[in-house]
Amino acid sequence: MVSRRALIGGLGxxxxxxxxxxxxxxxxxxRLWFCYGxxxxxxxxxxxxxxxxxxxxxxxxxxxxxDYFESLAKLRTAIAAGVPPTFSHVLGEVIPYLSTAxxxxxxxxxxxxxDLDLVKPLAQGGAFVxxxxxxxxxxPFNRSTPIMYTRRDMMDAHKLKAPQTWDELLSAAKRLYxxxxxxxxxxxxxxxxxWFWLAMVGQAGGRVIEPDGRITLGGDAGVKALKFxxxxxxxxxxxxxxxxxxxxxxxxANDDFxxxxxxxxxxSTAYLRxxxxxxxxxxxTCPLPGDVKRSVPTGxxxxxxxxxxxxxEKIAAWSFLKWMCEPEQTIEWATRTGYLPxxxxxxxxxxxxxxxxxxPNDWVAYEQLQHADPWPWSTTLFRIERDIVNPxxxxxxxxxxxxxxxxxxxxxEAEEPx
Amino acid sequence: xxxxxxxxxxxxxxxxxxxxxxxxxxxxxGIAIYQSLFSWDxxxxxxxxxxxxxxxxLKSGELFWVTGRTLLFSAMVVSGAMSLGLSLAxxxxxxxxxxxxxxxxxxSAYVVSWVAVALLWLWILDPDRGIVAKALHLAGVGSVxxxxxxxxxxxxxxxxxxxxxxxxxxxxxxxxxxxxPNEVVEAARLDxxxxxxxxxxxxxxxxxxxxxxxxxxxxxxxxxxFDVVRVMTQGGPVRASTLFVYAIYExxxxxxxxxxxxxxxxxxxxxxxxLSWLQIRMWRQKA
Numbered sequence: 001m002v003s004r005r006a007l008i009g010g011l012g013x014x015x016x017x018x019x020x021x022x023x024x025x026x027x028x029x030x031r032l033w034f035c036y037g038x039x040x041x042x043x044x045x046x047x048x049x050x051x052x053x054x055x056x057x058x059x060x061x062x063x064x065x066x067d068y069f070e071s072l073a074k075l076r077t078a079i080a081a082g083v084p085p086t087f088s089h090v091l092g093e094v095i096p097y098l099s100t101a102x103x104x105x106x107x108x109x110x111x112x113x114x115d116l117d118l119v120k121p122l123a124q125g126g127a128f129v130x131x132x133x134x135x136x137x138x139x140p141f142n143r144s145t146p147i148m149y150t151r152r153d154m155m156d157a158h159k160l161k162a163p164q165t166w167d168e169l170l171s172a173a174k175r176l177y178x179x180x181x182x183x184x185x186x187x188x189x190x191x192x193x194x195w196f197w198l199a200m201v202g203q204a205g206g207r208v209i210e211p212d213g214r215i216t217l218g219g220d221a222g223v224k225a226l227k228f229x230x231x232x233x234x235x236x237x238x239x240x241x242x243x244x245x246x247x248x249x250x251x252x253a254n255d256d257f258x259x260x261x262x263x264x265x266x267x268s269t270a271y272l273r274x275x276x277x278x279x280x281x282x283x284x285t286c287p288l289p290g291d292v293k294r295s296v297p298t299g300x301x302x303x304x305x306x307x308x309x310x311x312x313e314k315i316a317a318w319s320f321l322k323w324m325c326e327p328e329q330t331i332e333w334a335t336r337t338g339y340l341p342x343x344x345x346x347x348x349x350x351x352x353x354x355x356x357x358x359x360p361n362d363w364v365a366y367e368q369l370q371h372a373d374p375w376p377w378s379t380t381l382f383r384i385e386r387d388i389v390n391p392x393x394x395x396x397x398x399x400x401x402x403x404x405x406x407x408x409x410x411x412x413e414a415e416e417p418x
Numbered sequence: 419x420x421x422x423x424x425x426x427x428x429x430x431x432x433x434x435x436x437x438x439x440x441x442x443x444x445x446x447x448g449i450a451i452y453q454s455l456f457s458w459d460x461x462x463x464x465x466x467x468x469x470x471x472x473x474x475x476l477k478s479g480e481l482f483w484v485t486g487r488t489l490l491f492s493a494m495v496v497s498g499a500m501s502l503g504l505s506l507a508x509x510x511x512x513x514x515x516x517x518x519x520x521x522x523x524x525x526s527a528y529v530v531s532w533v534a535v536a537l538l539w540l541w542i543l544d545p546d547r548g549i550v551a552k553a554l555h556l557a558g559v560g561s562v563x564x565x566x567x568x569x570x571x572x573x574x575x576x577x578x579x580x581x582x583x584x585x586x587x588x589x590x591x592x593x594x595x596x597x598x599p600n601e602v603v604e605a606a607r608l609d610x611x612x613x614x615x616x617x618x619x620x621x622x623x624x625x626x627x628x629x630x631x632x633x634x635x636x637x638x639x640x641x642x643x644f645d646v647v648r649v650m651t652q653g654g655p656v657r658a659s660t661l662f663v664y665a666i667y668e669x670x671x672x673x674x675x676x677x678x679x680x681x682x683x684x685x686x687x688x689x690x691x692x693l694s695w696l697q698i699r700m701w702r703q704k705a
Binding site: 069070073076077079080098100101103180241243244245246248256259261383386387391394395398399413416 | 459460461462474478545546560563565566567568651652653654655656657671672673674675
């Protein structure tokens with residue numbers, strides 16, 4: 001075993017020594033692997049340039065690595081090969097696994113780490129069950145929740161209010177649906193992705209992993225959530241599953257909403273600015289409806305620093321991370337994208353400046369955090385998402401496969417060793 | 419037969435090729451076989467699991483479905499590219515500017531990159547804004563989700579692949595056709611052989627080596643299909659377009675299951691080896 005790692009490591013070390021520029025013009029270089037395109041990419045690169053222009057000790061080199069999943073695959077491969085970047089940002093679901101693998105740098109002892117005043121549901125301490133019992137290895141960066149996007153013109157025309165329950169969502173979707181003869185418009189659309197299913201599982205009163213570690217995938221609540229989703233597509237025919245997988249489906253759902261082919265959609269707060277900017281109609285966001293209770297998972301990514309990089313690079317990266325948590329940068333990032341501000345100081349400043357009165361959609365996203373359910377601290381969480389649940393959700397919703405059978409099979413696979 | 423003066427001479431002359439062969443082909447297969455016996459995610463220590471990766475692939479049906487799907491895809495691609503390529507070659511085997519233009523137009527698809535082809539067809543087949551959707555809508559067929567339905571996605575991907583490689587098959591068949599001596603065909607014509615008989619008894623037998631070559635290369639291309647899947651469907655919907663190479667990619671690069679990906683690679687190697695063996699056998703029988 002050691003020899004395989006040694007082989008990969010040896011090859012990596014060659015690349016490491018050959019390619020890694022450590023110091024440029026007396027400034028320590030720290031490489032940041034990031035995963036954005038479009039508006040979010042521009043916002044991040046502007047911030048990086050601002051940081052690089054404001055001081056003369058550290059130089060952050062941002063490198064685009066594809067979407068979250070591609071970037072994560074590259075990151076894990078780079079770690080195994082011994083050529084990790086200095087820091088990156090990764091999905092919350094994968095943090096317990098990376099932490100257990102021992103590849104992340106604990107950040108508690110870096111100067112100022114204890115004074116960041118992070119918004120608890122978005123930070124490691126609140127975003128995970130018992131997250132604060134582990135060393136701080138992740139800093140919240142682009143954090144989000146799913147929210148409901150509606151069109152004020154359509155809602156007003158049909159005398160509809162924001163749906164508060166699943167039944168109200170169904171009834172609104174039925175009212176807003178228009179058939180092909182009159183110009184097809186789906187009442188509701190949401191990407192087939194476990195993030196949204198997870199929200200519904202929570203709303204139906206379930207958990208994917210119980211506090212004692214049992215993988216239940218929500219039990220009856222999981223089945224109820226899946227059946228509701230199936231009924232929207234197959235029984236009531238008010239929703240179409242957006243084409244494509246992963247972020248292709250997310251983009252398709254956004255496009256349908258913007259083009260008027262879908263009246264209501266659920267997607268991430270991350271798309272708030274893009275949707276508002278490109279919509280030819282007034283966009284109104286609302287909290288996700290509830291079933292037996294309200295519940296949303298948090299989403300987006302955390303900054304992580306890699307353990308196996310030189311200390312000087314870590315210090316340079318930390319100076320950037322700390323700077324990003326200052327109210328100015330947190331506010332710039334949140335207001336330019338739609339992601340949630342991650343420090344209390346930033347939220348308070350926005351509130352005092354009257355930002356939320358002018359941008360009520362942003363406030364909806366922030367306020368919904370009171371219903372945010374933390375992720376279980378489980379090393380298998382990411383595998384359950386990618387390998388087990390997501391493909392089965394797609395199958396169950398597209399082919400209307402029996403929900404109980406689908407989740408029973410998923411549970412059985414989740415219990416097998418990976 | 420010539421004999422080397424020293425036994426070492428042919429060995430060192432072959433060494434560069436042999437080293438490349440060992441480093442890039444034989445050793446990786448060996449490593450894949452070894453790694454298929456472990457459960458490993460690259461970051462945590464590998465656990466020896468014996469044949470569990472193979473058993474899991476068999477038990478879950480994944481191996482059966484991925485192999486079946488890939489073979490079906492290959493059958494569609496090989497038969498489609500060969501029949502279309504041959505038909506076009508027969509039609510366009512004429513002199514003249516117009517025929518040259520059409521030949522170039524058909525072949526042009528082959529020189530375009532796979533990603534560009536996939537993006538182009540993604541746009542054409544878009545269920546809302548694509549030309550195909552609009553045409554079907556005008557024809558009163560209603561909305562047809564060709565790429566978004568498990569039953570239609572594989573034939574559609576095969577169609578795109580055939581569209582891309584037909585030009586190549588056509589050029590190969592044209593080369594074969596032009597190598598057939600005109601006198602032989604003329605003699606058959608004078609003997610009263612009709613077009614069908616000339617094709618069946620003269621042209622096709624003489625084109626057989628070309629057809630074998632086109633069949634083999636199309637088979638290789640179809641087994642290598644990746645870009646078109648990655649760009650157009652990401653293996654979906656419901657894994658209906660997850661072909662062998664994509665399944666390997668997904669296992670290792672998206673889900674970091676090195677053991678599973680290695681087991682799939684070993685099976686893929688065995689399938690390809692069996693197909694090559696079959697092909698060589700058929701060639702030898704014909705020879």
